Amino acid sequence: xxxxxxxxxxxxxxxxxxxxxxxxxxxxxxxxxxxxxxxxxxxxxxxxxxxxxxxxxxxxxxxxxxxxxxxxxxxxxxxxxxxxxxxxxxxxxxxxxxxxxxxxxxxxxxxxxxxxxxxxxxxxxxxxxxxxxxxxxxxxxxxxxxxxxxxxxxxxxxxxxxxxxxxxxxxxxxxxxxxxxxxxxxxxxxxxxxxxxxxxxxxxxxxxxxxxxxxxxxxxxxxxxxxxxxxxxxxxxxxxxxxxxxxxxxxxxxxxxxxxxxxxxxxxxxxxxxxxxxxxxxxxxxxxxxxxxxxxxxxxxxxxxxxxxxxxxxxxxxxxxxxxxxxxxxxxxxxxxxxxxxxxxxxxxxxxxxxxxxxxxxxxxxxxxxxxxxxxxxxxxxxxxxxxxxxx
Numbered sequence: 001x002x003x004x005x006x007x008x009x010x011x012x013x014x015x016x017x018x019x020x021x022x023x024x025x026x027x028x029x030x031x032x033x034x035x036x037x038x039x040x041x042x043x044x045x046x047x048x049x050x051x052x053x054x055x056x057x058x059x060x061x062x063x064x065x066x067x068x069x070x071x072x073x074x075x076x077x078x079x080x081x082x083x084x085x086x087x088x089x090x091x092x093x094x095x096x097x098x099x100x101x102x103x104x105x106x107x108x109x110x111x112x113x114x115x116x117x118x119x120x121x122x123x124x125x126x127x128x129x130x131x132x133x134x135x136x137x138x139x140x141x142x143x144x145x146x147x148x149x150x151x152x153x154x155x156x157x158x159x160x161x162x163x164x165x166x167x168x169x170x171x172x173x174x175x176x177x178x179x180x181x182x183x184x185x186x187x188x189x190x191x192x193x194x195x196x197x198x199x200x201x202x203x204x205x206x207x208x209x210x211x212x213x214x215x216x217x218x219x220x221x222x223x224x225x226x227x228x229x230x231x232x233x234x235x236x237x238x239x240x241x242x243x244x245x246x247x248x249x250x251x252x253x254x255x256x257x258x259x260x261x262x263x264x265x266x267x268x269x270x271x272x273x274x275x276x277x278x279x280x281x282x283x284x285x286x287x288x289x290x291x292x293x294x295x296x297x298x299x300x301x302x303x304x305x306x307x308x309x310x311x312x313x314x315x316x317x318x319x320x321x322x323x324x325x326x327x328x329x330x331x332x333x334x335x336x337x338x339x340x341x342x343x344x345x346x347x348x349x350x351x352x353x354x355x356x357x358x359x360x361x362x363x364x365x366x367x368x369x370x371x372x373x374x375x376x377x378x379x380x381x382x383x384x385x386x387x388x389x390x391x392x
Contacts, residue, residue, distance in 0.1 A: 008168060018169070025165050028158050036155065049084035056083060056090045061099055064109040068316060069288055069307060073112045080113045091115070100284060102314045253361075253388040259287050260384040263370060264298040274389050283310045283358055287385060290320055291336055293378050300370065300379035302326045303336055306343075306362065308389075310355035317353045317360075321345050321385070323369065325378035345383065354392070362387045 011017045048059050063079035066072075083090050091110070098106060255274035271286030291303035303326050307318040318340035326332045327344045336342060343351050349364040366384040369377045 048082040049086045257387045263381045266299045308353040308360045310358045313356035325375045359390045
């Protein structure tokens with residue numbers, strides 16, 4: 001061992017060998033820094049089968065929630081097929097930990113994809129899913145192999161080599177030349193403290209004189225929907241003559257939300273999760289696209305779904321906000337009534353949804369219809385809705 005140290009010491013006395021050792025140490029540091037810290041390995045275009053088990057369960061839980069709201073069996077089967085070989089196992093894991101879902105929602109999803117909820121002992125791998133008409137949906141996902149800790153051990157080994165190399169360089173070179181880290185650090189700190197730089201004074205520009213806004217225009221200008229006062233006012237009565245539902249309960253809402261749809265937002269779908277004051281999950285509510293009119297892009301939306309989910313209730317309550325044309329058309333209205341009670345979209349319209357332990361009270365704040373060559377007042381250009389959730 002002493003002979004080896006003497007050999008290393010003799011080699012490092014040569015500045016060329018010391019430079020080569022420093023270069024190798026720098027390459028190792030750069031490889032670790034750039035390869036594992038600044039630019040780590042990233043996955044792109046991976047399928048849902050390659051997710052972690054808990055994220056696969058979250059993915060399937062969201063797919064079941066989407067099917068509950070839309071009822072689209074084809075998209076449900078495609079979402080289930082994305083799990084590939086892990087589909088049945090994920091369904092088993094979800095059945096054991098349903099989260100905010102209930103048994104009826106999971107059973108309806110299983111029926112839609114022509115599958116039964118398997119037990120942990122009966123899970124088999126399936127290459128895909130077959131639709132009712134015989135079409136087979138294949139998944140090109142590759143099962144992720146279990147990774148090893150080899151890279152971690154390599155990194156730790158290289159880090160150890162770096163530490164040993166640094167210690168050897170200090171012991172055989174800097175120590176021989178009388179270099180002391182403490183003395184060098186103290187000298188650098190003293191030099192920094194003695195070096196003072198006085199920044200030049202910055203002259204502020206004079207602020208322009210304020211321009212007075214005409215009083216009449218300011219009074220008559222309507223406020224945007226997002227700046228209007230809430231009718232719920234945190235549960236306090238506002239003295240509007242009893243028209244607001246919040247005046248009849250006098251209680252503070254568990255949560256309040258404001259959602260605005262603008263024409264061109266073809267992926268409009270908002271959901272809000274609310275908890276009890278102690279952090280316990282209570283339920284979820286949201287607004288999504290229900291029906292369209294016309295063809296082409298952007299979509300012309302003629303109805304929205306308002307839904308409320310209660311963790312203590314097996315049923316999700318839904319109501320449908322319709323445009324004037326859809327509400328007054330018997331065929332469209334009869335078709336949408338299957339989804340829930342119809343509500344005519346007009347400013348100031350109040351509505352209410354109730355479950356076993358929750359009550360959602362809402363108001364249509366603002367409505368604007370589009371002017372394309374379609375039936376009058378048939379699709380929404382803008383729609384703002386305010387929601388408040390109370391515990392019964």
